[in-house]
Amino acid sequence: MKPSLKHIAEHLGLSKTTVSWVLSGQAEQKNISRATAEKVLAYAASLHYQPNMIARSLNTGETKTIGLILPSISDTFYSEVAREIESRARNQGYSLMISSSESDIDREDEIIRLFKAKRVDGIILAPTKRSKVEVQRLIDEGYPLTTIDRYFPELNASYIIINNRDSCYMLTKHLINKGCKKIALLTTNSYLTTMGQRREGVEDALRESGLQLDPRLYGEVDFAGYEKNIHRVLNNIFTEVPDVDGFFFTTHILALEAFQYFYEKGIKPDFEMACIHEVPIFKVLAPQINVARMPVGEIGRTAVNSLIEQMEDAKGKAKSRKKQPYEPKRVMLSCSLEFRS
Amino acid sequence: MKPSLKHIAEHLGLSKTTVSWVLSGQAEQKNISRATAEKVLAYAASLHYQPNMIARSLNTGETKTIGLILPSISDTFYSEVAREIESRARNQGYSLMISSSESDIDREDEIIRLFKAKRVDGIILAPTKRSKVEVQRLIDEGYPLTTIDRYFPELNASYIIINNRDSCYMLTKHLINKGCKKIALLTTNSYLTTMGQRREGVEDALRESGLQLDPRLYGEVDFAGYEKNIHRVLNNIFTEVPDVDGFFFTTHILALEAFQYFYEKGIKPDFEMACIHEVPIFKVLAPQINVARMPVGEIGRTAVNSLIEQMEDAKGKAKSRKKQPYEPKRVMLSCSLEFRS
DNA sequence: TGGATTTACTTAACCGTTTAAGTAAACAGT
DNA sequence: ACTGTTTACTTAAACGGTTAAGTAAATCCA
Numbered sequence: 065m066k067p068s069l070k071h072i073a074e075h076l077g078l079s080k081t082t083v084s085w086v087l088s089g090q091a092e093q094k095n096i097s098r099a100t101a102e103k104v105l106a107y108a109a110s111l112h113y114q115p116n117m118i119a120r121s122l123n124t125g126e127t128k129t130i131g132l133i134l135p136s137i138s139d140t141f142y143s144e145v146a147r148e149i150e151s152r153a154r155n156q157g158y159s160l161m162i163s164s165s166e167s168d169i170d171r172e173d174e175i176i177r178l179f180k181a182k183r184v185d186g187i188i189l190a191p192t193k194r195s196k197v198e199v200q201r202l203i204d205e206g207y208p209l210t211t212i213d214r215y216f217p218e219l220n221a222s223y224i225i226i227n228n229r230d231s232c233y234m235l236t237k238h239l240i241n242k243g244c245k246k247i248a249l250l251t252t253n254s255y256l257t258t259m260g261q262r263r264e265g266v267e268d269a270l271r272e273s274g275l276q277l278d279p280r281l282y283g284e285v286d287f288a289g290y291e292k293n294i295h296r297v298l299n300n301i302f303t304e305v306p307d308v309d310g311f312f313f314t315t316h317i318l319a320l321e322a323f324q325y326f327y328e329k330g331i332k333p334d335f336e337m338a339c340i341h342e343v344p345i346f347k348v349l350a351p352q353i354n355v356a357r358m359p360v361g362e363i364g365r366t367a368v369n370s371l372i373e374q375m376e377d378a379k380g381k382a383k384s385r386k387k388q389p390y391e392p393k394r395v396m397l398s399c400s401l402e403f404r405s
Numbered sequence: 406m407k408p409s410l411k412h413i414a415e416h417l418g419l420s421k422t423t424v425s426w427v428l429s430g431q432a433e434q435k436n437i438s439r440a441t442a443e444k445v446l447a448y449a450a451s452l453h454y455q456p457n458m459i460a461r462s463l464n465t466g467e468t469k470t471i472g473l474i475l476p477s478i479s480d481t482f483y484s485e486v487a488r489e490i491e492s493r494a495r496n497q498g499y500s501l502m503i504s505s506s507e508s509d510i511d512r513e514d515e516i517i518r519l520f521k522a523k524r525v526d527g528i529i530l531a532p533t534k535r536s537k538v539e540v541q542r543l544i545d546e547g548y549p550l551t552t553i554d555r556y557f558p559e560l561n562a563s564y565i566i567i568n569n570r571d572s573c574y575m576l577t578k579h580l581i582n583k584g585c586k587k588i589a590l591l592t593t594n595s596y597l598t599t600m601g602q603r604r605e606g607v608e609d610a611l612r613e614s615g616l617q618l619d620p621r622l623y624g625e626v627d628f629a630g631y632e633k634n635i636h637r638v639l640n641n642i643f644t645e646v647p648d649v650d651g652f653f654f655t656t657h658i659l660a661l662e663a664f665q666y667f668y669e670k671g672i673k674p675d676f677e678m679a680c681i682h683e684v685p686i687f688k689v690l691a692p693q694i695n696v697a698r699m700p701v702g703e704i705g706r707t708a709v710n711s712l713i714e715q716m717e718d719a720k721g722k723a724k725s726r727k728k729q730p731y732e733p734k735r736v737m738l739s740c741s742l743e744f745r746s
Numbered sequence: 747t748g749g750a751t752t753t754a755c756t757t758a759a760c761c762g763t764t765t766a767a768g769t770a771a772a773c774a775g776t
Numbered sequence: 777a778c779t780g781t782t783t784a785c786t787t788a789a790a791c792g793g794t795t796a797a798g799t800a801a802a803t804c805c806a
Contacts (some may be wrong), residue, residue: 068762084764095783112542114522118468119762121459129502129523143484150478150505159523159714161470162503164491180471182500194721201453241799251596278655327689345661378418402784409792420756425794436753460792463761 067111074105083108088117112195121183126379129159131179131187132373135167140316140356141341142190148364149188151395156372158185165192167254167287180207180344186371188212193256206390208374210367214258215394222374222392224366228258228340231356231399232265235338236312238354238403240273242336244310248281248301250322251314262314262340275352285318294321300332310336316343323349336405358397366395408452409536410542417444424449467720470500471712472528476508481657482682482699483531486553489705490529497713499526506533508595508628514539520687521548522631522743527712529553534597547731549715551708555599556735563715565707565731567683569599572740573606576679577653579695579744581614583677585651589622589642591653591663593631603681612625621645643672654680655689664690677746699742707736731735 069087073080083104085094091101093355107113121127134142150160161184165172169192179187191199194216202209203221208212215223236338239247239309249266267277277278283297313319319339326333333350342355370393378389414424415489424445426435432442462468471494472590475483491501502525506513517539527549532540535557543550544562556564587675590607592600608618623636642649652674654660660680667674674691683696711734720732 070762080763081765081787082785084762088764095785097784100784114518116463116762117523118459118462118792120764122457122762122793123764125791127459137478138481138484138487138488140479140481140484142480143479143487146484146503147479147505150503154504155627159502159504159519161500162491163495163500164488177455178500182457183457183459196559213754315527320689324689327692345690348661348665349686349689351668410794411792421793422757422795423755426755429794436755438754441754457792460761461794463763463792464794466761 065114067108067113068116072104072107072111073115075109078104082231086114091240121306125183126185126375127183128157129161129182129184131161131163131175131182131184132370133163133165133175133179133187133189135165135190135192137162137164140343141360144360145190145364145367148361149368152365152368155370158368158372167192169193176202186210186372186375188367190214191216192279193254194384195375198239206378208371208378210370210374212363212367217257220392222370222394224363224370224393224395224397225258226358226363227396227398228261229265229268231340231401232262232314233269234265234401235340235354235356236266236269238401239310239312239336239338240269240275242310242405244336245275246278246281246305246308247275247310247312247336248283248305248308249312250283250285250294250297250313250318252285252287252318254287259314266312278305281308289322290317294318295325298322298325308335311338313337313339315339316341316346317352319346319353340399342402352405354401354405356401358399359397362397366397370395398404406458408449408698409419409453409457411451413445417448420444426626428454438681439592464679466524467526467716468524469498470502470523470525471515471521471709472502472504472523472525474504474516474520474528474530476531476533478503478505478508481684482701485701486531486705486706486708490709493706493709497709499709500714508533510534517543521692524679527551527716529708529712531555534595537683547719549712549719551715551734553704553708555596557718558598561733563711563734563735565704565711565734565738566599567699567704568737568739569610569640570606570743571673573603573653573655575606575742576612576681576695576697578614579742579746580651580653580677580679581610583651583746585677586616587617587619587622587646587649588651588653588677589624589646590618590655591624591626591635591638591648591659593626593659594630595628597648600655607653610695618728619646619700631658632662636666641664649676651677652679654678656680657682657684660687660691660694669678681740683743693746697742700738703738707728707738711736 069083073083082096082100085091086096086101087108088105097110132146134146134148137143137146146162153160161179162173165175173301188210190213191211201217209221211221211223213225215225220230251263270277281301283301285293285297311322316339337350338354340356342357346353346355374390410421410424412423417518423437426438427442427445427686428449434471441533473487475487475489478484478487487503502520504516513533529551531554532552552560552562553562554566556566584710592604611618622642624642626634626638653661654663657680678691681697683698685694687694715731
């Protein structure tokens, strides 16, 4: 069987308390004699003793684990964010439980319930559309929560998002300055707030220059089976406005699919292009594309920091019966723009 | 405070046992009266009671969590595998703890120790080079472990790998059939067994056709800072053997970097090419590249299945004192080849 | 009508830690 | 020599569940 505190204590003729103090590094301040401490340490090492964190968690109420819920782990953007979060979390002493919501609200709710049952210390969530009941409940209960990438304007939650509107506004301005008159805008129907802000940025820039968004140049791609949908949308654009001279993609996925379309149709992509979120292949595929680069590292780090702050706040509150509510952190990060055309 | 079994029991004037039985769905077989069961259920629901899995785990010895250790979460291949593993694990009732080893053996060891301390029920590991002490210890202790992507020939562990040698052999054969005489081979210095097998496949095919692997056409790219290294390797090849007529990439990362190199140098990639592991962009970047597609889904599912088998075996063994050792599963999956040139 | 069985529970120990409170011996100070 | 403090521990309860064993009342069967 796995060795336990009890096992060690009995073998050395000590109490569990003494052993626990030694192994948790409190020997000094708890006045354990040097001789005893060394005996304990030596025996524990010889058994490769590892304290049972489950038991410890039950006692302390902390699991030193944070839960991360993403629409999809395999999406490049999210997996990069996940990596940053994991890295930051680890060197702050936390492990990561990850689950994909697959952009399904019911699944998201179920995962939240599961994570709560497993007593993760806090949750980082890239939410799917409107939240259903569980997100609201998290907030009501004061469960540490940080929302990333998207947020709920109506909810009193901490969030880390990026400056979607301004980034898109600037990129669009650039296209206009380059002489574009007929800019096509491709969006997805998911991630409502995010895509809404991006569209807003584009439209504002267009309007400001006296150009309106031509409905024939606007395509909202349904993300369920987007490979086909984007083809239809692009077909439409090219037949209705053959002299389209610019493309704005509100996510790298659309851009990549568009490049594939251009390639298949033999269209030389010599129009102006812009995309929010950069992927490395752009350099090879479409070196002249203008991009807003997501601050992936900062998103991850800030999210973990914000969460840890909330968790410590919650711990403090549990002790001192102060009930002042935690003031949610709302952070908006900027993308770094890169103009390449 | 969070409601507990005790809380519910006291409020309803019942014992914890009764409440526990009802909430774990054993009301029927434990002869709980319908009336009592309904009272308990109703009250628990009104409190949004969630059993504390930590407490349950301490008792049952299972955490219903599996640990996944990957070199990097953000690598496309691994993140796809992770996604499959998470999905399969979830619908088998398990959660996933993920950590990146960053291909660092010490970090890998540390993660294993941590996962063991957190009492994950089993570990899926994509190992880094030779394992150090912890992997061996896992095996000695009979801790459920499945290795993916790479394996240790000398260790008695379950593994799921792919048929690297044969896939590369067939791809190379194809290049040769297409008339290639001077095929360059690019490998990395990491993932020793994997890259060894791939190289073997290529060399076998070459030898069989009377072609030897020309040392000037072989490049082993050091993965620490590979962006620069691959440029140097390719420079070498093009200066030493300007009439190179084929390229074999032993990972998609090398291929992508090579395309970038070709692009930057203005080299039209009209030679024959092959790569093991497909990424979608290939279609646009280099539509004529021949690929061996990794069975990502099957790797994930098989790994989880194998792990669950071991975990149930371990549970069984804990009960009936039978000590017959678990016979490790060694699975080799095939890639699906796609010849496009 | 009395013993066996079934129903509907309860008691208490246990999982492996942490930690507040207690204690006995040694030591220090006046 | 007596009190007070420090040293080096121990006792026992707690965290929130699960579960083996027990029990009292109701029901069954002959």
